[in-house]
Amino acid sequence: MKTGEKIKILYIDDEQNNLNGFKATFRFDYSVLIAANTSQAYDYLRDHSDIAVVLCDQRMPDKTGVQFFEEMRRTYPNPVRMLITGYTDIESVIDSVNRGHIFRYIKKPWTDNDVKSAIEEGHKFFLTHSLLAAKNQELQSAYDELGKFAYSITHDVRGPLLSVIGGLELVKEMSDLTEIRELLEMMAESVRKLDEYIKNTHEYYKLKRGMVQFTEIDFHTLMADIAALFRIVSINENVEFIHSVEQNEPFHSDEISIKMILSNLLSNAFNYQKKNAADKKVVVNIVVKDNKVTISVTDNGIGIHPDHIDNIFTMFYRATSEETGSGLGLYNVKDALNKLGGNISVESELNKGTTFTVNIPGNTHGSK
């Protein structure tokens, strides 16, 4: 519930006079829904998931309030339940507590203050409960991710480690120096892969736990910083690297996240090139306009098969057997974009190349 919004309550009673009276008394303090029977009440519960408190009269023609609560609890467990009755027999009190799991028992005739304080208390309980449910869900998804991590560690960490161990065993039986050098280079590649995995994991946790920090970003400087990192790979791998920046207005966002996004997309663009192609190319365009930045990264590499394109942002999904990939890169990109309110789209053709386009809105509040 947003602050300042009225607490939404539902009152069920078969006497129209009671309903009208109730609504007249409380409509200034609460958003009041009234129902003359339980089927009408169910319609409200279905359409208003934000109902915090349900008050119900015990004596109704089709069923008792306790019966209604007992039944309602199965489908709508969240709203706090309060029973209103003029008949104070101990049996029905015990019943309502045990079967209806009610929060309060309100005696007729009620005083406005009694009802108000009951609703306020009930609402606090509802909020705590909802918060707990949300936290539980967060916890569950954290556990699920942990499970994925644990599984990926056996392959993405243990795999390269065992390869290196295997290589070390094998080298004892080898004498040809050229072959040994070849083996050593492959072992180095395995170790680099491990390092890559650790760096990505670190990035993942920094993103998960860290708060975004909005500062003014000069994309000319940012692009120059990143370009410096990729210059060596561009020369070594013989990939033409073209980048352009168009920025005529200040732009505020989280610089670390944007750098991470750009370097991940660039790593992919450089990694997934066609091995022996002569005209390997990576193009970056950054345009800042109307308080929005659009970054596109295009390569003419191996492309992404249509079967895999929907899954590329999934954690630990690797769409290709070529080159190395931790399966975390694009997942991290997507996660960062969610935090910045941005989005990403991809266009790709097998053996022709891939273009990733990122849109990020500027944060108008500036630095905080």
Add this chain to the structure above:
Amino acid sequence: MAQSKKLNFMVVDDSKLDCFIAEKIIKNTGKCESIRSFLQARDALAFISSTPPDEHSHTILLVDIQMPVMNGFQFVEEFEKLPKEIIEKYTIYIISSSINETDLSKVHNYKSVKQFLNKPLTSNNLSVLLG
């Protein structure tokens, strides 16, 4: 399989290093007639299904589990759909770094898989398996 006969080997693993290691170790046994490595399970499957079975040869197939695109289990499932006279010519060993119980127990579900081997492949455990 007769002990005296030389064997063909096939390695299916997305790690180049693991393929290299397996090739070297297998060649060192001296029991190897031919060896082929595939970085992609799909390529291996295509090769197997398009190669007519040779009466006089038998192939030992070492397959990794966790591979992108088509994993080891998916590979075995597809392999088991091939004609009987092809299947007969291969003995499959799953070789993996996995210590995941689900992976390990899954291995028993496949008729064509003879055994699970832990990575890394060494001359010792290869010679045990070759008898």
